[in-house]
Amino acid sequence: MITIHHLRKSYGARHVLNGLDLVADAGVVTLLVGRNGAGKTTALRLLAGLAKPDGGTVSVGGHDLETDRRQALARLSFLPQAPRFHPRLTATQVVQFHAQLRGRDSEAARVELEAWGLAGYANVPTGKLSGGLRQRLALAVFALADAPVLLLDEPGLSLDPAWRHQLQRFLAGRARAGCVVLVATHLLGEWEEQADRCVLLADGRYAGDLSPGELRDAFRIGGDPKTENKNAGVVCA
Numbered sequence: 491m492i493t494i495h496h497l498r499k500s501y502g503a504r505h506v507l508n509g510l511d512l513v514a515d516a517g518v519v520t521l522l523v524g525r526n527g528a529g530k531t532t533a534l535r536l537l538a539g540l541a542k543p544d545g546g547t548v549s550v551g552g553h554d555l556e557t558d559r560r561q562a563l564a565r566l567s568f569l570p571q572a573p574r575f576h577p578r579l580t581a582t583q584v585v586q587f588h589a590q591l592r593g594r595d596s597e598a599a600r601v602e603l604e605a606w607g608l609a610g611y612a613n614v615p616t617g618k619l620s621g622g623l624r625q626r627l628a629l630a631v632f633a634l635a636d637a638p639v640l641l642l643d644e645p646g647l648s649l650d651p652a653w654r655h656q657l658q659r660f661l662a663g664r665a666r667a668g669c670v671v672l673v674a675t676h677l678l679g680e681w682e683e684q685a686d687r688c689v690l691l692a693d694g695r696y697a698g699d700l701s702p703g704e705l706r707d708a709f710r711i712g713g714d715p716k717t718e719n720k721n722a723g724v725v726c727a
Contacts, residue, residue, distance in 0.1 A: 491515055492537065492639065492670055497546035499532050499694075506532045508694035509546070514672045516638070519665045521681055521702065522674040524691035530674035531571060533691070534643050537672075538568035550639055551670075567635035571643040573628035577617025581608050581627050584616060588631045602630040607653070621648040629657065639670045646677055658684045678705040 492514040499507040507529045514520045522530050535541045537548060539555060539562075548555040553562040575584050581603060589599040603609055606626040616624060625648040632642075640661070646654040658681070665671045665686070675681055681688075681702075688700040700708045 493549040495547045498544045500544055506694050511696050514670050516668050516670050517665055518686040519661055519671045521685045521688040523688060528691040529694040530691055531643055534641050534674055537641055539563050566639035566641060567632050567637040569628060569632045569642040569645055575616040578615050580613050580615055582612045585630055589634055592634050594634055602633050606630045625649055642673045644675055646680055654680055
């Protein structure tokens with residue numbers, strides 16, 4: 491379980507998170523949605539320990555991120571919005587390196603390369619891979635962690651529809667296995683009926699739950715002007 495209580499973060503005079511309260515349960519695929527600037531990416535970066543909050547608390551798997559940081563971070567795997575790799579390293583070298591970091595063997599690395607359709611690109615330098623192939627490489631590295639808490643920031647942006655569907659099946663399977671799955675996205679059309687819970691952020695705070703099966707309607711232009719303004723910047727198609 492992830493528990494966030496009154497989380498605050500500012501960058502200079504810009505207040506990004508203004509007392510965010512959120513619980514993400516194990517066994518559930520939870521979407522984090524909201525307009526650009528609502529605080530989705532900042533919330534995930536704070537959860538992943540990549541930035542320090544100005545206030546509030548974060549607990550990952552029962553471990554406080556501030557007082558028990560090592561144990562909290564050991565339980566999660568984070569996929570950032572724009573993963574980067576050394577352009578001269580091959581896909582195999584990247585995955586094997588991360589497998590070693592996670593205590594996995596070379597066979598596990600090979601299996602993940604194949605699972606994400608990269609067997610034919612195993613010896614290609616990452617600098618020569620397309621954006622979609624690099625994203626699938628990032629997902630292979632991400633899956634190697636076999637962590638109980640999974641955080642993903644816009645994981646489907648560079649993927650074609652078939653691989654987005656594969657990603658959704660993978661995450662649903664990890665949730666069924668008892669993992670916490672938290673996904674920040676604005677591609678609501680791709681995720682409709684593909685999640686168990688959808689949490690709306692607005693002005694850096696929890697703004698309610700949306701029905702995962704009615705995301706297009708919840709953000710439809712021409713609806714309630716207050717809702718339309720709050721949800722601007724979300725892609726429904």
